[in-house]
Amino acid sequence: MSTQIFEVNPYENHPELTQTEAEVLWEYAKLNQRLKIMITETKRLSQLPEEHLLKDLRNLETKMGFVLTLFQASVWGVINEQAAAADSSEDVDLDTITDKTPVVR
Known part of the structure; x- marks a missing residue:
């Protein structure tokens, strides 16, 4: 999952998920991606002043x-x-x- 996670819901139309479950999972995936971006940026800032x-x-x-x-x-x-x-x-x-x-x- 890359930054396109913010544009397309990968869980949409999954046969085992309801629409609400797919949306909740998508929100978690977007939150996870934001955290990864933040961690990467924090590491970059701490290593190179x-x-x-x-x-x-x-x-x-x-x-x-x-x-x-x-x-x-x-x-x-x-x-x-x-x-x-x-x-x-x-x-x-x-x-x-x-x-x-x-x-x-």
């Missing part, structure tokens, strides 16, 4: 490294901004707490 796929994955890996670096820099920037904002708000709080009215004696 696709050069363009490897190249694309290396480019993606490089880009992900850049994204990680930029993300870390952004997080560092946010942390520094928050620390600077906290320091400036503490300075403002200290200025408002200090009483600058002259003492009368």
Whole structure:
């Protein structure tokens, strides 16, 4: 059985099978052929790595490294901004707490 199994039902008009049985067997035969094709393709892909796929994955890996670096820099920037904002708000709080009215004696 080859790829023509998808076009012609070899079990059709078999004297010992009903029409339903022939159709069910045909579906099993088509499924079997699809599995054989998938196994063959999987073996081919596992034995010979696709050069363009490897190249694309290396480019993606490089880009992900850049994204990680930029993300870390952004997080560092946010942390520094928050620390600077906290320091400036503490300075403002200290200025408002200090009483600058002259003492009368």
